[in-house]
Amino acid sequence: MATASETTLVTTHNESGTKWWTRFLDPSERTLGVLLLMPAALLLTLIIVYPVCRLIWTSFQNLSLTSGVPATFAGLENYSLMLEDPVFWETTWNTVLITLITVPGALLVGLALALMANLPFNVKWPVRLSLLIPWALPLSFAGLIFAWFFHSEYGVVNDVLRRIGIEGVIWFNSANWAFAAICLTIIWKTSSFMALIILAGLQTIPRSLYEAADVDGAGRLRQFFEITLPLLKPAIVVALIFRTITALQTFDIPFTMTRGGPGTSTATLAMYIHQNTVDFLDLGYGSALAVVMFALSMGVTAVYLRMIRAKG
C-alpha cells in the first residue's frame, strides 16, 4: 500500500481516535453485512442447498453402494419402481394418516391443556414444568417409555384398563392397535408444545374485550368462539404448519415403539428412506423416496405461505 494513502487514512481517522487499520475491521455497512451473513450462508449451502440439488440428481441415478458399481443415469427408473412398490404406498399412507390424526389431535389436546394452564394458579411452576417436560423429552425416549406403557403384560395402560373392568389388548401384535398406540404417543409428546404456543397467545388477549362482551351479555361459550379462537388463530396456524411438517417426518416414535411392525404396518416414509439408505445403501431409491417427502412438505409450506399472504 502506498505511503501517501496511509497517511491520509491516519489523519482522517485520528480525528475520531481510531487507527488506520481499523478501517479493515470496520468496513462499510454492506461489506460488514456480507461478512456477518457469510458463515450462515456457507453452512446453509453445505447442509441444505447443495444437498437438495444432489438429492434430486441422485434420485435419477442407479446408485447402490453395496454393488460397488459406479452410478449410472437411470432416468425415471427409481420413480417407476416406487409406484409399483407396495411398501412405498403403505409407508406413505401411514405417514399421511399419522399426520391427519396426530396434528388435529395435538391441536385439540394442546388447546385443552392451554385453557387449563391459563387458570389463575397460585403456584405456577408445576403447571409450567408439566408442559415443558414433554417438550424437552427426546422423541425416542417418549417412544421407549410408551412402548413400556403399552406392554401387554406389565404395561400400566392395560393395568388401568383392567382396574376399570376392560380387558386390555396385545397392543403391538395388531397393526391397528399398534398404530393407535403410536398416534396416542405422538399426540401426548407434541400437544404440550402446542399448548405452550396457544397459552402465550391466550395471555396476549386484552381483558377489555371480554369485559365489553360481558356488558353486551355474551355468554362464556360465545366469548370463547368469537373472541378467544379468532384471536388465537395466527398463533395456531403457525404452530399447525410446523407440527404438520414435523409429522410428515415422523421417525423416532414408531422406530422405538414397533420398528415398523407388525410387518411394515406401522412403518413411516422416513423409516423407509432410512432403511433404503442406511441398511440397503440404495442411495438412488432412497433419494426418490425423499423427493416424495420433500414434495409433501413443500405442499404444506405453500399452503402456509398462501395463508400468510391472505392475512395480508
Next chain:
Amino acid sequence: MSHSTTANRSLFSGKPLRILIGFILVVNGMFPALWILFTSLKTEAELTVKPITWLPHAPTIANYLRAFTDQPLLLFLFNSFMVAILSTALTLFISVLAAYALARLQLRGRDLILSAIIAVSTFPLVTLLVPLFEIMRALGLLNTWVALILPYTVLSLPVCTLILVSFFEGIPRDLENSAMIDGCTRIGALFKVVVPLSAPGVFTAGILAFVNAWDEFLLALSFNSNPSLRTLPVGITLYQGEFAFPWPVISAALVVGIVPVAVLIVIFQERVVSGLTSGGIKG
C-alpha cells in the same frame, strides 16, 4: 400480571375444580417420567408380578449399575453432551453474527433473508438423509462428531437467529456508539456490548439449541454407527436385545438421560417458555 388478564375469564373458576385441573395437568406432563423412575427402582422379580405394582416395594439401584455396565452409558452421555455443546456454540456464534446484521445494518435484502430463515426453519432435514450421508461419507466425516454438529447447527440456526434479532433490536444504539467512540471496532462493540447486554436472549437461544441437539435421533442413528461415537438416544435403543427387553435397565438409562435436560428445564423454565413462544412462532 398478563397471566390474570384472561385467567378468570375461563369457563371454570371454582377453587376445588382448579386444584383438580392442576392435578390433571401435572399428571399428564409428569406421569410418564415418574413411571419410568418407579420402574427403574424395581427388581426384575417385582416387575413380573401380576397384577403389576405401582410404587416399587423394595427400591434398588441395581438397575442403574447395570445400565452403566451393560452398555457404555457414560460414553453415550459424553458423546451427546459434546455434540450438543459444540453445536450449540457453533449455532450461537453463527446466529449472533447473522442476527446483528439483520437487526442493525441497512441491508437491501433484509426481508428476503428473514423469509429465507423462516423457510429453513420449516425445512424437512430428514429428506436430506441421502445427500448428507453421501457428503459426510465423501468428506470422511461419518462416525465423527462433526457429521452431527453441522446438521444440528442448521436445525437450530433459524430459531436462534430470530430470538437474537428481537433481543438485539432492543439494545439502544447509543451504547454501541459510545463503545465505538472509545476505540472499539463494530465487531468489537458487538461482542463487548451487544452480546453481553443480550445475555438472556443468547442464553435462551443456547438452551433451545442444546435441547434440539440432545434430542435428535435419526441423523445420529444414520451417521454414527460406530459404537464409541453413539449419542444417548441411539445408545439407549441398544439395551433391547433381539427378544429381551430389560425394562428396568432401560428405564434406569432413560432416567439418566432425562436428568440433564430436566435440570436445565427446571432452572430456566421461564426463559425456555419465552424463547419457544417468541422466536419459534414468528411468522
